[in-house]
Amino acid sequence: xxxxxxxxxxxxxxxxxxxxxxxxxxxxxxxxxxxxxxxxxxxxxxxxxxxxxxxxxxxxxxxxxxxxxxxxxxxxxxxxxxxxxxxxxxxxxxxxxxxxxxxxxxxxxxxxxxx
Numbered sequence: 001x002x003x004x005x006x007x008x009x010x011x012x013x014x015x016x017x018x019x020x021x022x023x024x025x026x027x028x029x030x031x032x033x034x035x036x037x038x039x040x041x042x043x044x045x046x047x048x049x050x051x052x053x054x055x056x057x058x059x060x061x062x063x064x065x066x067x068x069x070x071x072x073x074x075x076x077x078x079x080x081x082x083x084x085x086x087x088x089x090x091x092x093x094x095x096x097x098x099x100x101x102x103x104x105x106x107x108x109x110x111x112x113x114x115x
Contacts, residue, residue, distance in 0.1 A: 006040050009084060013047055014038040016078050017090075021051075021067070024077070029059075029066040036095045040088055047088035050095035060094050067092040 018035040030053075037050040053063035067074075071090045079087045 006042065006044075009044065010038045010040045010047070012082055012084075013040065013049075013078065013088070016081050017049060017074060020074055020077055025066075025070060027066045027070065029062040030070075033063050033067070044084070044086045044088050047090050049090050049092050051092055052095050064092055064094060 014035050014037065017038065021030055021033050021035060032054040034052045035049060036052055039048045039050075040046070049067075051063065051067065053060045055062070067090075071092070074090060075087050
């Protein structure tokens with residue numbers, strides 16, 4: 001599969017998952033969850049979905065458990081909305097890259113203030 005097609009499919013999945021999680025799931029553990037990134041495999045069998053959740057570590061773990069439990073429902077809903085041959089299996093992960101990039105300016109400020 002071409003890289004452009006994989007990027008288009010990943011973006012379409014991100015948009016649909018964000019809408020489903022944000023507006024159609026009623027589980028309170030996923031309130032405020034943001035889908036930050038989706039990466040699909042070349043054969044479209046797997047999608048790694050990065051999410052951010054409020055509430056610290058406990059809120060993040062609860063949201064990931066809720067999303068893992070709802071992954072089959074999410075896949076079925078996405079299949080009804082997108083017209084692609086294969087809907088990938090969703091694997092949800094906390095988006096640790098954003099936490100690192102948000103922490104870096106604070107760390108730089110601490111380093112520059114200590115000199």
